[in-house]
Amino acid sequence: MRTFAGSGIACEAIVPRGSVSARDPNALETLARQLGSGPFSLIMLFVSPAADLERLPSQAARVFGDIPIVGCTTAGEISDAGYNEDSIVAIALPAAYFRVDTLTIPDLLRLDPPALAAALVRTRTAMAERHPELAHEFAILLVDGLSQKEDELTSALAAGMGATPMLGGSAGDGTRFTRTFVLDGRRLSENAAALVLVRTECPVRVFNFDHLVPTERRMVVTEADPRHRIVRQINAEPAAREYARLVGMDPEQLSTFTFAAHPVAVRMGMRHHVRAIRQVMENGDLIFFSAIDEGVVLTITEPGDMIGQLNRELTRLSLPERPTAILAFDCILRRLEAEEKQIVGRVSELLRRHRVIGFCTYGEQFGPMHVNQTMTGVAIYPPGTVLPEKVP
Incomplete structure (x- = not known):
């Protein structure tokens, strides 16, 4: 178990994570044991389309009870093994360090941008009033990757986001491009999105890069x-x-x-x-x-040089101290390039070394934009870490 210098806090205690084969009939029970007892403010599930998606919502409700859950299907997963496939990856945000609120956008074909922005402002304001002691915030957006509505949605949300940085990924379906799903609460939906607002005592650094x-x-x-x-x-x-x-x-x-x-x-x-x-x-x-x-x-x-660029960017995120976790949304085209060039093993080694976890996407959300062929995410640091205004 790794602890942070001067803090005595185990990284697993700040952002617990787990992964299991998507074909395991007891996958969620295994993940619950890996995550520990909590209490948790949120659990995120990134799910291979190889899983039994029909049973997933009811299983999640049975295993995790009242804990809020969001997630989506993937075009590949990122776990402690690096690039992974046919798995379910879980990440938990403990109540000791995080508070969350969620907004569901159930029908992307009927977006009402002014109403959505107003609802977001109300939610953000209420969170700030409830948790003024938590100085850091960010938002995670998960979207149906075949909805073709990401650009319109990110633009609408940006109007109500204020200074809160937003990042996220579009749900995938491997390389089939047939059906993609977003999990929000106890529903697995198409043509939908889930927005998670997070406040925390952990300093964070949002990033987006390509090569x-x-x-x-x-x-x-x-x-x-x-x-x-x-x-x-x-x-x-x-x-x-x-x-x-x-x-x-x-x-x-x-x-x-x-x-x-x-x-x-x-x-x-x-x-x-x-x-x-x-x-x-x-x-x-x-x-x-x-x-x-x-x-x-x-x-x-x-x-360009995917390995060199990835190593440089992840190393920069480790200054002045290594993050407890890096939550990443990595475009499927980056993974396909790594496969074509036969460098998946080298990429995976870098992802493991820097404690990156997340999934491969059909596109990434970064601020008001929907982008492609990037790695986008958030690095989460131990409480008390002092981050420089500019990364070297």
Whole structure:
């Protein structure tokens, strides 16, 4: 058991975690034993689609009782083993260090942004009044990854978030892209989202990074269906064929590995943000993970050194002291790239060393934006840790 210098607090006591095979019929009982007795303010479950999803809500209610629960299905998990698959990962926030409140958005097709922002302001204000002694706060947003509503939702929530940093991930379905679910309380729902507001005495640091290098190759979306995130034409040519030409590929050979190796991005200010391609349709249209529209100029990027970048960023998060835990939402395309380059073992070793836990997503939420091909998350430090204003 690792303790923190000067605190005497075991890291497992601040953010307990566990993982188990998704096919274990007693998976949640095993996780409950791994997490310990609590009391807990919240339990998060990141669940492989290989699990028995139909029984999951009732099992969670039986095993965890009245403890608030949120979670979602995944495109892979991150556990103490690093990258994992066909598992359920659990994270608990003990009442000794954390207080939470949750907002459910049950129907993303009927978003009411002003009402949602107002409800969020009321909830945040009430939490601050109840727990003025807890100086640190953040919010976690889990969204149906096939809803195609993440951009609209993050924008609506940003209006009521104030200075509270928001991060999160879009639920996954492995590489099938068929059905994704969000778990909120005792319901497993499609077309829904769950927002968790957290106040804590633990200092936190929210982060978002990628390892992509923009090239000089650019293209313009000339025909699109923004509602469904479909691009039909690029540079006035069939979308898949033109994209393939620009990346030097045979259009018939395009795959998720191609999209992971040659991401396209939109420049915003001084930074490029990926607008990841999800899949190619039989008619040659391209479906994107994020919002897309006609007239958008896309830059083709190339992956840099994933291992080096991951090591640098996680090391920076360990200054001046190692976090008790790093909760991370890691895009599925990063994992596919690691598989293609046969560096999964090296990535997993870094994730283990830095106590990263979380899941692989269909997209990441960071502040008011829905982004792709990043690792986004929050590092949680022992109470009393003094964090510098700027990370070296």
